[in-house]
Amino acid sequence: MVSFKEFQGLDLRVGxxxxxxxxxxxxxxxxxxxxxxxxxxxxxxxxxxxxKPEEMKGKKIIVVTNLDHVTLKxxxxxxxxxxxxEGNKVSLLTVDKDVKPGSKIS
Amino acid sequence: MVSFKEFQGLDLRVGxxxxxxxxxxxxxxxxxxxxxxxxxxxxxxxxxxxxKPEEMKGKKIIVVTNLDHVTLKxxxxxxxxxxxxEGNKVSLLTVDKDVKPGSKIS
Numbered sequence: 184m185v186s187f188k189e190f191q192g193l194d195l196r197v198g199x200x201x202x203x204x205x206x207x208x209x210x211x212x213x214x215x216x217x218x219x220x221x222x223x224x225x226x227x228x229x230x231x232x233x234x235k236p237e238e239m240k241g242k243k244i245i246v247v248t249n250l251d252h253v254t255l256k257x258x259x260x261x262x263x264x265x266x267x268x269e270g271n272k273v274s275l276l277t278v279d280k281d282v283k284p285g286s287k288i289s
Numbered sequence: 290m291v292s293f294k295e296f297q298g299l300d301l302r303v304g305x306x307x308x309x310x311x312x313x314x315x316x317x318x319x320x321x322x323x324x325x326x327x328x329x330x331x332x333x334x335x336x337x338x339x340x341k342p343e344e345m346k347g348k349k350i351i352v353v354t355n356l357d358h359v360t361l362k363x364x365x366x367x368x369x370x371x372x373x374x375e376g377n378k379v380s381l382l383t384v385d386k387d388v389k390p391g392s393k394i395s
Contacts, residue, residue, distance in 0.1 A: 184355050184356065184357055185298055185299055185300075185353075185355050185356055185357070186356075186357055187356060187357060187359075187369075189295070189298070190299065190353060190356060190369075192291055192295070193291055193296065193299070194291075195371070196373075197373050242385070245373075245382060247291075247296060249290050249291050250290065250291055250292075250293060250296060251290055251291070251292055251293060253293075263296075265301070265394055265395070266394065266395070267302075267303050267351075267384050267388045267392040267393065267394045268388075268392060268393060268394075268395065269388040269389050269392040272386065272388055273386075274384040274385055274386035274387075274388045274392075275384070275385050275386075276351060276382050276383070276384060276385075276394065277382070277383060277384070277385045278373050278380040278381070278382060278383070279348070279380055279381050279382075279383045280378065280379075280380035280381075281380075282373045282374075282375040282378055282380045283375050286373040286374060286375040286380075287373065287374060288371055288372065288373045288374075288382065289371070289372070289374065
């Protein structure tokens with residue numbers, strides 16, 4: 184079990200996907216530019232087998248913003264987007280009402 | 290900053306809202322019964338100012354399943370649903386494809 188305090192240590196926010204590019208020499212990876220309200224960040228996500236770029240552009244996604252950054256194929260991911268997995272199906276998390284990028288999740 | 294390992298300690302899953310009831314003597318609280326795939330759990334959520342019961346019933350939501358349980362107004366919440374807040378607007382997190390209750394989020 185995890186304490187509420189530990190959970191609160193995670194910074195989860197709504198982001199809006201601005202652009203989606205393939206990363207060369209990486210079959211599964213996209214480089215995303217994401218509007219987080221006060222700033223714009225770059226995310227790397229292994230979603231190429233599951234989403235087309237046009238399905239992601241403009242979408243509201245959920246981002247963990249305070250994870251240690253990781254660099255994949257030379258691109259640094261400044262956070263991690265959240266997605267649900269059921270076997271070979273992957274679904275992005277999103278919001279069911281139109282809230283602004285940067286909105287905090289709790 | 291939070292490590293990926295700490296993040297992985299959280300168990301986040303898709304749930305499906307089965308029923309929504311008011312909790313007596315609590316203006317803001319709903320008692321939800323939620324299908325988590327292998328089991329059904331009870332959640333307490335302060336969503337009465339923001340959602341009608343019929344807006345929530347059947348909806349896929351996102352639940353932290355391994356938080357310490359809390360008891361509010363005599364009802365024990367066996368997890369916490371996630372929602373985004375922008376001022377006075379609150380939006381549930383959900384999935385953008387139809388994945389099964391119990392599907393793990395990462």
